[in-house]
Amino acid sequence: MTQISPIDRLAAYTSHSEAISVIGLGYVGLPLALLLANKYRVIGFDISSERVKLMQQGSDPSKELANEAFCSKNIEFTADPSRLRDASFHIVAVPTPINASREPNLKPLLGASETVGKALKKGDIVVYESTVYPGCTEEDCVPVLERESGLTFGEDFFAGYSPERINPGDKVHTVDKILKIVAGSDPDTTEVVAGIYGSVVTAGLHRAPSIKVAEAAKVIENAQRDLNISFVNELSIIFKKLGIDTQEVLTAAGTKWNFLKFQPGLVGGHCISVDPYYLLHKAKQVGYEPEVIASGRRVNDGMPAFIAKELTQLLLQRNINPKQAKVLVMGATFKENVADIRNSKIFDVVNELMNYFINVHLVDPYANPNEVAREYRISMQDEPGKSYDAVIVAVAHREYCDRDLDYFRDLSKPGQDLILFDLKALFDRNDARKGEVIWRL
Template sequence: MYQKLIGKESKLAVIGLGYVGLPIALGFAKKIKVIGFDINAERVAMMRKGIDPSNELTAEEFENSDIHFTDNIEDLKDANFFIVAVPTPVDQRKQPDLLLLQKASETVGKVIKKGDYVVYESTVYPGCTEEDCLPIIEKLSGLKMGVDFKLGYSPERINPGDKEHTFSNIIKVVSGCDKESLDVISKVYEIVVDAGTYHASSIKVAEACKIIENTQRDLNIALMNELSIIFDKMNINTFEVLEAAETKWNFLKFHPGLIGGHCIGIDPYYLTHKSEKLGYNSKVILAGRIINDEMPAYVAKKVIQHIIKNIHKVNGGKVLIMGVTFKENVSDVRNSKVAELIKELQAYSLSQIDVVDPYADAKEIEQEYHIHLSDKVGTDYDVVLVAVAHKEYKTLDQKYFKSIMNENALLMDLKGIYRKDHGQLNYWSL
């Protein structure tokens, strides 16, 4: 398989061309023949023009790539090595939503042939690849894993907005259904991953590896959020406390904040779901999730308390929200906790809530959350809440904020951007 791929006698297919799948597809397309498949024809049309719908990659990164973008399942029949990189969200009950993963598995089952390889990158609970995805492939194809085709799992580690830790320079954890598949899958990824590969002992170990990476971050941020709530009652700035604590060599550098997106705020639920199926109810993991999920309501309450104290009626309050994407310097708004914060504020019937963001797509925000993005910033706000640390916001100073706020207004700085330079402004941060 490896020799045929590097000799361009065989093709590699990536199924799902989102923030994970597209960089993978383009990375391989610099070295071998690639088929990039996505069910969204509009996105496929954009990528054919060298446009990344997720706004992560530049037009130059599409150049010199031997890739065929398609939404036609028939084109996948030309591939022999399949990488599945579709989203794995949770539903409204915080339960794993495997619909896209199941659909992708059905797609593979319809096109796979003897001798082919299938590797999943989508984040799942341990056992999902072999227990949920594999039966679909075998049923539709009539083929048997280990006999007719090989199966593997390699957890994605792509971090949106991060230009330093990219697909090619992050160590790739790989696993396979047997030793032969592990060796082949490792060699295929090493075509493009300069940092090399790490061989997990089993597919389940590789799945669990991915889950705990983000669960660990979620729990540490939950601790920071709880400390922030406690320190706020003591009138202590949390970021100043953390700066002092970080002078110790083994203190872990985490900070409070709204935890959204499609990884940290979602992955722990996949692990706790599997745990419950096995008869164990998580205590620590879910406790962290509760704290982080409650932060939008906590911040909204702080906004309302200031408005009641200063203008004595909630429905007269005027608020500006700066930043609505799930993290800084990206356009991705999936599972945005800022959107939840805005919904909390809307429930109080404030007279005006303006929302601005230099990265978010107004149409997408409207469709996803029914939130209107303002074209420009107004004046005379009672509260200005900087929710996301976009680089454009880091250059703003107290003179700017004074120009858009009324005399008793509050600057709420969730990321602590202005903690050292807010002058005489009424100021609050997590």
């Protein structure tokens, strides 16, 4: 950066003469904004005025943070984009979903870039945290910033990338305790970005040599997990046909010191099941058809249909007509002990069961019924009913982990043996009575 040295720039933020903005106050942006507000003057921006009002009252709309997290913070929450003009260091932390065709949906990211671009001034820095494919920041976002601001990238304003590594529901690995990757469009910018994050992240920093390297590092983190889970999911399908318990196999194999202990299951959420499609998209753009990554995605995307088919076949074996069956699904969020329902594969299971004309009841102590109805057009029950032909425990919420098999027996149809689909392997199969089925992946 030619006009101001990194040291002088950092001093301006520390003295509060310059502000930092965070655009997008979801599960990534809000904890980061509050962390920065311990040391800097922060402007937290979100397009949802409803969410902003909750944060102004000291409440996290995502229900991840306690009210105390908002206390004594130098932060202004706003839905007014003009307030971004008071900041000169902008952090974009908006979702990067996929569309119905499983292609990257950059609308939130480019929309945020337009908003920031209108507020850009000479010398400003824009850092992206959203997960993208390599090249997205400089090839897709920066041109929008230039167009909206009328400024020249690399001369008038600068860019950085520092991928989020937030783990929703994790109260141990919080944003300040997770090592941060940082990269800038030039060495001086990298040092400013590193200085800002390094002053609040106690876990340390890794300076990537370029923005593209940092982008690539983030997207393969989740692609790697996706592939490992797809492997054990495929093993589960194979072992089902062989009459072998997958969990027993994994326990035995796990005694080897370098065996990777991944578990089969539904792969949903806004990271592991989404990010590989960003890498697939970019690979195809440069003329390569990925095989391994695409194969892993096919396996994981096929698990809801596999589970529904297994349950339907079991009902038929018990002379239960699926059209007359009632099944309880416990858990709707994409992971345990969070309220986030985005891209939860539980709803795919529900829809697959409904395709067999099974009557499905869905409950979850964390999910918002209104959000479920709006996003998935599925109605939730306030509480479980009775007389179910089968119960699916789909999410390892702490409320479900505390249950015993008698609880599920009480939910089952009188005079009928328990059928429990334990997707998270929470319960001991040895506790099943004769005739009962505890099915697991």
